Amino acid sequence: MTIKKLDKAALDKWISACIENQQVFGVQARDDRFVFAPLENAEDLRLDYDVTILPPKKYFLPPRETLLKFDRKEGFESIFDDKPFVLFGVHPYDMIAISQTDKLFSEDHHDTHYFERRQNATIVACDVQNASKDVFAGCMGTATVGDGFDILITKIESDYLVDIRTEKGQALAETIKDAEDADEMSVKLRKLVWADNTELLQKHKLHIRPDVLPRLLDRSMEHPVWEEKSQRCFSCGSCNLVCPTCYCFDVQDDVEWNLQKGRRYRAWDGCLLSEFAAVAGGHNFRRNRADRYRHRYYRKGKYVSEKIGEVACVGCGRCITACTAKIANPVEVYNKLVDEGK
């Protein structure tokens, strides 16, 4: 549609207007790290962040979400979250993760709970200004993003290019004041930012092209790396928790004090947790840590990839940072498979 060029003051003014008009979640500092949280002041927004602790998936698939209300006599009632909101400052790799989850929740069985939120969201993505210490999006082809968002912000010198792509984006951008259309030079400079980011967001370097991963994994089921790495795994599920493409969940009921009414909710689950593949009666289909550890890599690099046609790891590096045992670096694992491949 159009690309506007805003200076910092105009950007802040626009963000303030957004906050006034609707619920806005944006990236903010918490000590020396960053989180997505409700945004109350434009100056709290930190588009210069490196990576957030949790990915923005929490706004579409909340950690704990009511699916249904029930009354033991009356039965069930579906609960949908239908408040519009704006998500400000989504990095390209996280945007790609959201688009992947969109595919997974729409195909076969359309998940209305997910899509109610998704359709109510206006996503303002932003290009990365500072690389986090473990990011490897550059090797995954996810350092920049071409679509999925409503607006993309890129910092060019001291200005901001605001690229408005959708009708939702257009509606949000209506409150932009004091801005001209972006000049040709700024748009050219943006291409340089993208090229730079592809280079810079490679704190770990994958030795192969990501699209080769499914084939690499095809012959790596018996590789010693699974056993070797997982020996130190605490089965804590931190890698699942912080992953923008993990979406597995558990479903549970919660009853009120009167034992009549309650909620059925879903909550994040993780395939590294020891009981994940257990069935009633005691049998556990992935009892060994190594099996669970391997499952996660296969899910990212092969199973989901084959389903949606793109690798389900976007290189955000959160798992590397979050893992207490320091065994969750996907690049290290995949490189080992390449270098010591049989």
Next chain:
Amino acid sequence: MCTCDSKKDIYFPLPATVSKVEPMTKLETFFSCRLDSGEELGHMPGQFVEVSIPGIGEAPISVSSSPTRRGSFEMVIRKVGNVSKALHELVAGDKIFVRGPFGTSFPVDGAMKGKDVIFICGGIGLVPVRSAIQYVLDNRGDYGRVIILFGAKTPRDRLFVEELDKWRHDKNVTLLQTVDRRDESWYGAEGVITTLLPLVKIDKDNTVAIICGPPIMYKFVVVVLLEAGLNENQIYLSLERHMKCGVGKCGHCQISNIYVCQDGPVFKFSDITDIEEAL
């Protein structure tokens, strides 16, 4: 992005009423149910439903009756988890909630048609397979010989005892049974289910085998069937996993790249031979 605006909720369970409850063994109870809407469940043999008790939760349960027996659907539930324990408290007239049916079915209208069919069931493996057996018996002319092999831990663990007796007396059915441990009431065979296989004549080019039982049983039964000359694509089996959502999302029932709730629970053996973790 999907722009489908339907408010249909894939997690919404429909009310049903329990019309009959009958304990079968110490752990397993039989339930007959009817959807409150008056509609048929619309399942095929081998499919499962998600059964809910509000406040307790939801569990995947296979349907044990054939869609040819209209008006109600039947389940046999083993008391193992929270939901199944709560289900055992129910009496006729009580309400449950169901979603489904989900998953693949035994090929009663496909590969099995016109063929000899051998059903091999261990323990509660008989529960989903009974749906297919009833379907075949209700359309008896469409199939060749019908052979049922059933193994239980002890005589007291046998399910559908009356129906087994009926099949035993049916001229059109060959039923062989065995128990792992005999007691004073049992005059039949003793031993694992594979000991029954050499007792039946299998027309290897014209037979479809349906297997359901505990995980360990598959490995042994499949080997014997292949030795008897069956191809991998003549063998169908039903796998157990925790199908929590039933709609291919929650991840719990995933084996390699397949979701048991969608790609299964019934699989053609040749489709899963290369899949690690399947058996």
